[in-house]
Amino acid sequence: MTIRVSIAAAILSFCVAASRAELPKLEAAEMNSAVFMETMALPSSGEFFTAVDKQFEPNWTKILRPSVPVTTAQREHLALQVGVLLADCYVAIEAQDGQAAKNLGRDILNLAKKLSVSQNVLARGQNISDLADKGEWRTLREELDAMQNDIRLSMQDQNDYDLLVFLMIGSWVRQMEIASALLIQNPDPDATELLKQPVILQHLLERLGGMTEKSRANPLAETIRTRLETLQPHMAKNTPLADDSISYIAATMATLLNASAEPPPKP
């Protein structure tokens, strides 16, 4: 105890609480060259829905939806669906619906197996099930974030960089679909900021453009790219989004989610 108090006193002497008011403004060059890491610069669905929850206090149970069966074996479709399901699992956490979180976790694992990444996430799947049973929602949110990163790392290990792009887009599209639908039901100019993510949109478009020629030729990739590009003028505005922009974003996201669930056209 004495040692702890001594340590506390010693540490306290090092502690400096300072105001950052005197810090000079960041220069444009410093902002433009800022480190952009997807695991930090792209917010998790958990972060997004936490903000959405404070803004709208929605009935998350009503937002929960049954899993859409995936009728294709195309890996790009599967990766996109994994992203969608990850976002849906965060919805289940917000709804504090343990059974739904378990079901979604199981669905994610099933799709992950088809993408050959399941070995890296099996342990996470079990943890998600256990945490959902216990109702440990905060830890469950962290575990889901870790699972998403494990899937990401697994895809990177297998050189499936393009699948990772579909995974990210799946989560993002589902987040935006939910938030735009809530904004249509609860108009609030300030809250439209939630939908204005031009840097993230640009990053996703650049990642799509950087995929292999084979992946870019995938009809789903082409649909996503052309649809997302049409969002840029809406997100670039410095003013709150108008109602028609919100409706457009909502319709675009719904279209993309439908396209991801449909089997690809036969050659």
Next chain:
Amino acid sequence: MKRTMVILSLAAILAPATAEEPRAPQTKPAPLDANPSTNTPRTRALEVAAAYRNQGHALRDGFWRGVLEKNKPVTIAVHLFAKNNYSFHAAHLAPGTMIRLAIFDPQGNSMGGEELAGENSATAGVSPTRSGRYYVRLELTEGDKADTCMVYSYK
């Protein structure tokens, strides 16, 4: 608020092994899991963040790790949402070295919130009123070089 941050950070420093809630057992070490038996900048940063977990913050799994050098600050882009509370935590293991962590808004203005620098760690918290891209800057205020890790939490 300032007093709360000092208390929270002291709690994290004094009881690093016990502050974090026990996590569900892993059947396999996951790549991004902190291993409490090792002493790394990441485990140190997570220890500092643990006090905020006890206040209801959820930790992001992602992190930045790199070597900070004198007069060479590192700026990291993040996307923050209005109405959320964020805490950023950076730590290193280099003796005689101190770091500073500061948050800037989308226009590059200092957020002017709370920040705390300890012997081997720094923490800053922010509750943005606007959603958008923000910047976190890490810099050495004492010493020449430090292998550093930054994590963040939100609620």
